[in-house]
Amino acid sequence: ETxxxxxxxxxxxxxxxxxxxxxxxxxxxxxxxxxxxALGQGxxxxxxxxREEENGRGNFPPRFSGLQFPNYSSELNVNAxxxxxxxxxxxxxxLVSQVNVLTFGAGSRLTVL
Amino acid sequence: GDSVTQMEGPVTLSEEAFLTxxxxxxxxxxxxxxxxxxxxGEGLQLLLKATKADDKGSNKGFEATYRKxxxxxxxxxxxxxxxxxxxxxxxxxxxxxxxxxxxxxxTSLSVIP
Numbered sequence: 001e002t003x004x005x006x007x008x009x010x011x012x013x014x015x016x017x018x019x020x021x022x023x024x025x026x027x028x029x030x031x032x033x034x035x036x037x038a039l040g041q042g043x044x045x046x047x048x049x050x051r052e053e054e055n056g057r058g059n060f061p062p063r064f065s066g067l068q069f070p071n072y073s074s075e076l077n078v079n080a081x082x083x084x085x086x087x088x089x090x091x092x093x094x095l096v097s098q099v100n101v102l103t104f105g106a107g108s109r110l111t112v113l
Numbered sequence: 114g115d116s117v118t119q120m121e122g123p124v125t126l127s128e129e130a131f132l133t134x135x136x137x138x139x140x141x142x143x144x145x146x147x148x149x150x151x152x153x154g155e156g157l158q159l160l161l162k163a164t165k166a167d168d169k170g171s172n173k174g175f176e177a178t179y180r181k182x183x184x185x186x187x188x189x190x191x192x193x194x195x196x197x198x199x200x201x202x203x204x205x206x207x208x209x210x211x212x213x214x215x216x217x218x219x220t221s222l223s224v225i226p
Contacts, residue, residue, distance in 0.1 A: 033213070042202050042216035056213055090156055102214065104156040
């Protein structure tokens with residue numbers, strides 16, 4: 001098993017900028033989901049992708065968007081960054097046939113100034 | 114909507130003490146229930162899970178029983194160690210592959226020698 005890797009681990013942006021976070025899913029995992037974890041809080045579901053299509057979304061505005069690629073990698077894009085977007089962004093992958101087995105990456109820590 | 118409530122932390126225990134972290138949930142149907150652990154600077158790791166009523170999940174000395182009648186999934190360990198110091202998240206997920214994982218706010222545990 002290769003696990004889930006995320007990049008970058010830390011980054012700093014300013015308000016209004018755009019950011020792309022990347023995730024390499026565990027080999028063979030065809031479902032990827034993204035979560036936002038604000039400091040001191042539990043992760044909040046952003047969206048999920050299966051076979052390169054979004055199939056579930058949480059209460060996040062459209063400026064949060066994503067992509068999933070055939071090689072099991074994925075991206076989270078956030079436009080027009082706001083201060084409240086500062087958080088740890090977690091990627092999790094799974095097999096659609098094993099919905100209860102999520103493997104999380106270590107996350108990307110985004111700071112918006 | 115579905116939700117998870119956990120006891121507030123932080124919780125500080127002496128080594129070898131008994132641990133209980135309370136978790137209750139609100140959900141339609143019969144979700145799967147989880148405990149995740151997050152060590153400092155790391156992503157989430159699945160600690161244990163239970164997929165139906167009266168199931169007991171266990172791992173590394175931790176246990177939790179799915180109680181449908183009280184909508185609870187309390188985490189217990191008979192003798193904690195310093196290495197158990199982490200943040201613990203209770204979570205639920207519906208039965209389909211489209212269902213998101215809903216996390217509680219987390220309970221921080223510190224175990225002192």
